[in-house]
Amino acid sequence: MTTSASTVYALCEEVVQSGKGISRTDAELLINLPESATLDLLAGAQRIRSTVTTNATFTCGIVNAKSGKCSENCSFCSQSKYHDTGAPIYPLIAPETLLARAKELEAGGAQRYGIVTSGMALSDKELDTVCEAALAITTQTSIKVCGSLGQLSPDMAERLRQAGFSSYHHNLETARSHFSTICTTHEYDEDIASVQNALNVGFRVCSGGILGLGENRNQRVELACTLRDLGVPSIPMNFLTPVKGTRLENQPLLAPSEALRAIAVYRFILPTQDILIAGGRENTLGEFQPLIPMAGANGLMIGNYLTTSGRNMADDINMLTSMGVL
Template sequence: MSIAPKDTDWVSLARKSLKGECLTVEEGIAVLDADNDEVLPLLHAAYLVRRHFYGNKVKLNMIINAKSGLCPEDCGYCSQSIRSSASIPKYSLLDKETLLAGAQEAMARQAGTYCIVASGKGPTNHELEQVIDAVKEIRATLPLKICACLGILKEGQAERLAEAGVHRYNHNLNTSRDNYPSITTTHTYDQRVETVEKARTSGMSPCSGVIIGMGESHQDIVGMAFALRELDADSIPVNFLNAIPGTPMEGVSRTTSMRALKVLALFRLICPSKEIRVAGGREISLRSLQPLALYAANSIFVGDYLTTAGQDITNDHQMIEDLGFEIELNALQGGADRYELDGK
């Protein structure tokens, strides 16, 4: 059994992280095993690392569910999967005008990155063309970074997205290699790793993260953080399972707020310089403790997720302001204060 170090030892882990040294498996498990009364000292240590790389800036990202449902994959957590009976909207890829309107909404919400997400194993060539067409127009008219999340990419598709102006490609590992067969059987863990690597070699920034709460052990969670450190993912969304009725994981207990905070601290300490994003399920798992998450994470999604609602944007902006933190504009947006839907 791991013995969790006291607060002075959490700071020593932060110093180790800042020197570029990786935590050991035992140290990582100790973070997750920490008593709840150690969470504030643990978050202080994580904040020392976060502040070093990001100060008090918070990056905002917004998702558009560009294609919903109709997915042949059997991912047990997903309401869009063929295994799901959840009542969700189902539609093919949105037209360019709708994707452009979503980009304008992202600007109005002060998001620096607009994430175009489509269900399915991977894009057809026709779907890829539709996304590329929209991306080119967005890049020509708005100072937004674009992230695409379209599934497993075929040869040449990553290069085409990069050429069109997609800055980042997201493909989550979701869980550990050992736990992977228990959540998905229609594709492999290695296929996900290969897609992240294709994104990097094409020139896009690799984004890959996890879903916490799917039966994984502490060692699995530490292994996920190590795997993403090894993949050198620039952005790491940390999702917490939202056990949607109608999915195979319906009824799975929520990740508690204190456990969620420990997980975020762990990812900050193991991947110190990376964008750690509190992603799907933050409102359900963190509840009233959402502001504390930003002492470890430096990024959130604003608006709704794929098939579930997010927190009201006013509350997100207020949360950041009340912490004394500041929304980070990306380099494309420069010094602009705020973009309104009417362009003023």
Template sequence: MEPSHRIILDKALRGEVLGREEALGILAAQGANLGFILAGAQFLRERRFGRRVRACVIINAKSGRCSENCAFCAQSSHHRTEAPVYPLKNAAEIVAEARKADTLGAHCFGIVTSGSRVTAGREFDELLAAIREIRATTSIHPSASLGILDEETARALREAGCVTYHHNLETARSFFPWICTTHDYEEDIATVRVAKAAGMRVCCGGILGLGESPEQRLELALTLRELEVDSVPLNFLHPIPGTPLAGSEQVSPLDCLRAVALFRYLLPKTAIRICGGREHNLRDLQSWIFLAGADGVMIGNYLTTSGRNVEDDLRMFRDLEMEFDERDTY
């Protein structure tokens, strides 16, 4: 290992933030140099999480007609796509899907709804009922992704048994105006803080490949480090016809791995989960995400697109000799 590789690994082990050039060097690494970077990222992952892998599952509990204009999203009412549109599923339907996820070995079940936020009323009551039932009758941890939060809503979720609140920043603050203009970035930051203050774990990450620069990928990682989130879901853009980003070039497999490694070096003790777009961007290198520092994945389908066959993912874990036990918690 070259001295420069040892320097950044030692910094990460001590919990120090990498310098700008050191961090950007990870995103530009090639050949054997990239191999050393990945080896360090794997060491950091195993030091914190061992050889365990965590899997999460989501349900698209309410789809379409979202008032936000996020450029990547098939559910936005501002775009013309073929995404499904339906009202909130009832508690029984949501709980049934959670039980299926529990049997697969997932540790977390995310209830996701379209729209900018959830407010008090029938729909919120239905969501709280589902969370209570999941918490009481399964071993899986309920999670919610309902948009912008206020303190009262956050407390109600926590009291119902919601373990984790998921709310992505999507991209760097400096790039966000090119992706969404219907709400301010600070509202997303505030939601993360409100969820943490209410006593929930926070799952917060973004989507890579929206057109951001390497510097902006670094900016996002540093923001998540500053917020001290509990887990980081990393998605890679899967362009959807009808959205403004429909013609975007996909992230190359090695650029995906470089990005995962960067987040691991900057967030050595934080769970990093690889989610949407991995099939289309990583292609034959999906199993390398663990070598690059990831410790978990989303299994099953995504919000409006199909995921990889679950059995293929479970076989991947076995082939890598990874331990897959949903009962462990971080």
């Protein structure tokens, strides 16, 4: 057994025996192991997933409920008012349309449904609309409703809970040490506060980020450890799809092995949390997408994303079913 394989095996057994994630120092050691250790990392992550996490995979889908003209200058975002990308621009869609999309996703195999809006936060009128939609969705479907509606105040969090939202999504996007190179129109602590406000009212909080924004490997570990320290139960991992017109339009894609080892190391850090693989997986992983569960992830976003197309939902459901993880 090589030194790298021995290191992975020892840390994997530590997690399996304790049920707790590895330290930041050990995670940085793992993520910086040589390329030859990638399959060992995947094997360790899969062992953790099957013994500490859950071997079943959950699925979710989203709707771009309000698009474009976002006031924030996030360097990756096609919907920012600072970027000329040709992304669609429209106001918040009607409750009946949000309900129809929920029914479509439920029929396609999604178990959770995220209502996503562009912008820093919703107005009072917009909040009324999404609450009306959530009440209808929870009455007429069995799909669970998630909000991704910008910055979240305590009052807004409580109102969404009462309307039937079961979870709230708010990404930190990247590590604190890298955030200022990605966004300068709001502070990292504002995002932290929104996550804490969601946790305080009992939401199943979904918070993660986008990998491939120019961060280094240790900063990927930094983000995972921040999420663990906050007590976030569900971590979505996205991979940058460079969009023409954004500041990151020329950023190269992560190599598939780089993406897979990041997923695996996140499982070592976060053994009991849900890890959901979302936007950008098609371009970054391509033919290696069947390795997503083997890398330790136990969630998959299906259907289309905000301004980019996803894979056929039936293909994803068939992939997960054939692997025995759905």
